[in-house]
Amino acid sequence: MNAVFPGSFDPITSGHMDVLTRAAKMFEQVTVTVMHNARKQGRHLFTLDERLDILREATAHLPNVSVDTFGGLLVDYMAQQQQGIIIRGLRAVSDYEYELQIAHLNRQIGDTETVFIMAATRWSFVSSSMVREIASYGGDISEMVPRASAAALRRKHDDVYAEREAALAAARRPS
Secondary structure, three states, X not given: OEEEEEEOOOOOOHHHHHHHHHHHHHOOEEEEEEEEOHHHOOOOOOOHHHHHHHHHHHOOOOOOEEEEEEEOOHHHHHHHHOOOEEEEEEOOHHHHXXXXXXXXXXXXXXXXXXXXXXXOHHHOOOOHHHHHHHHHOOOOOOOOOOHHHHHHXXXXXXXXXXXXXXXXXXXXOOO
């Protein structure tokens, strides 16, 4: 059976990778689908193409994982691709309420099933938005994201990282 792991992945985090790696062990094929939402245009740090590139690099070691994109209703994508299961990651109880509503809607309008996979506890606090904010200040996000995401974030905020490293180096110099 095949599954789809949809999201915006701006960028993919270690929590996403945890869920995806575990899903790849349960399903023959998993397609990570970057959903393109025209209403969110301009609200992403990374372009659609950048997110696809980051995902391809981050998932290269998973032979049964592919990357795709779709704009529109997820249930339409599921029908077009003849996919069976939607994978959704949960970090906390607060995620569950929202995800349960979406799962019921997807089943109602598209006759698709959703499988929830709890992210490992160590990733329960990590979100793409928090990672983006920490990176925007030059903070260390290396444990929170795969290398592909960390490198892409560093490129986006190269000036901030350079200033922070210079300040840290100056603070370490003897007076």
